[in-house]
Amino acid sequence: MDFTEITGFRVRPVVVPLRRPLRTASGEIPASPLLLIDVTTEGRVTGNSYVFAYTESALPAMVAIAAELEHDLIGRSASPEARLDRLHARFRLLGLPGLLGMVISGVEMALWDALGKRLGAGVASLLGGEPVAVPAYDSFGMVNPAKDAEQLRRSVEAGFRGVKIKLGYPDVEDDLDVVRWARKVVGANTELMVDYNQSLRTQEAERRIERLRDLDVAWIEEPIAAEDLAGHSRLRRLAGGKLQSGENWWFPSGFQTAPARGCERLGDARPGEGRRLHRLAGSCAASRDRLHSREQPYARRGQCSRARRDAHAALARISRYRRTGSAEPAPSC
Numbered sequence: 348m349d350f351t352e353i354t355g356f357r358v359r360p361v362v363v364p365l366r367r368p369l370r371t372a373s374g375e376i377p378a379s380p381l382l383l384i385d386v387t388t389e390g391r392v393t394g395n396s397y398v399f400a401y402t403e404s405a406l407p408a409m410v411a412i413a414a415e416l417e418h419d420l421i422g423r424s425a426s427p428e429a430r431l432d433r434l435h436a437r438f439r440l441l442g443l444p445g446l447l448g449m450v451i452s453g454v455e456m457a458l459w460d461a462l463g464k465r466l467g468a469g470v471a472s473l474l475g476g477e478p479v480a481v482p483a484y485d486s487f488g489m490v491n492p493a494k495d496a497e498q499l500r501r502s503v504e505a506g507f508r509g510v511k512i513k514l515g516y517p518d519v520e521d522d523l524d525v526v527r528w529a530r531k532v533v534g535a536n537t538e539l540m541v542d543y544n545q546s547l548r549t550q551e552a553e554r555r556i557e558r559l560r561d562l563d564v565a566w567i568e569e570p571i572a573a574e575d576l577a578g579h580s581r582l583r584r585l586a587g588g589k590l591q592s593g594e595n596w597w598f599p600s601g602f603q604t605a606p607a608r609g610c611e612r613l614g615d616a617r618p619g620e621g622r623r624l625h626r627l628a629g630s631c632a633a634s635r636d637r638l639h640s641r642e643q644p645y646a647r648r649g650q651c652s653r654a655r656r657d658a659h660a661a662l663a664r665i666s667r668y669r670r671t672g673s674a675e676p677a678p679s680c
């Protein structure tokens with residue numbers, strides 16, 4: 348198949364209000380800072396993607412990085428893999444992890460989206476999969492038992508089969524109390540996950556995982572620093588395999604160097620290298636491990652539908668976005 352040329356490239360930084368500001372043990376996220384990416388190809392087909400920037404302060408740097416990528420895109424073929432290979436080569440010495448990798452991955456996603464639109468096919472199909480319904484969980488921050496019961500109940504009533512809450516209170520007893528409270532609220536038939544957002548030291552994580560073992564928790568996410576692979580490997584055994592990590596591993600290479608091939612539980616895959624990550628997801632599926640995706644519409648066979656739904660929900664909310672000082676015109680969506 349011949350690829351068309353890229354004729355336009357635009358990024359827009361926006362801050363989307365969150366109905367529920369996200370409180371974690373590693374800081375609060377009051378709104379969702381996003382970089383919206385549009386790549387237009389011949390025939391005026393525009394692929395869209397967005398990248399979650401974690402903090403609004405990262406957005407200006409991401410806009411500057413995107414401007415730097417423009418001459419690697421305009422006038423070149425819209426092949427996602429060819430563009431990614433070229434950008435990999437260009438930044439080999441600098442390395443991709445960080446803001447650069449996030450922006451490049453957003454560009455790649457937009458290119459896949461453009462290709463799908465041009466061919467009238469979902470990205471899951473382009474990668475050899477098929478769009479299927481996938482279970483979704485609702486993600487909460489650090490909850491307040493005095494205020495949040497109704498919201499958790501509403502999530503279950505809305506059809507979510509799982510609810511995730513953040514832990515990492517100064518006292519382990521508070522962690523346990525909150526888990527018991529949340530279990531009571533969501534009931535026995537809803538999966539309950541917990542996320543420490545890398546806030547613990549290994550010894551403290553061991554202590555808390557021991558205490559959590561008797562509670563009905565589906566997984567314990569990122570208890571310690573993401574780069575501490577040896578620590579994760581130890582904790583995974585302690586947690587009986589119910590350890591969720593990977594949200595902060597970069598690109599397929601990050602997953603390949605993860606402990607024991609790292610595939611027991613992979614969380615919220617970071618962006619990058621759609622087709623290669625797709626293959627990795629295939630190897631996880633073969634070993635009955637689970638890959639959950641937040642930012643990768645094509646990370647796994649069947650993940651596309653949820654990611655697209657997320658993206659559309661985010662874009663719908665952008666009508667209430669707050670401008671971030673970019674010279675770009677206001678989004679029309």
Ligand SMILES: [Mg+2]
Pocket residue numbers: 542544568569594614615
């Ligand atoms: Mg997480």
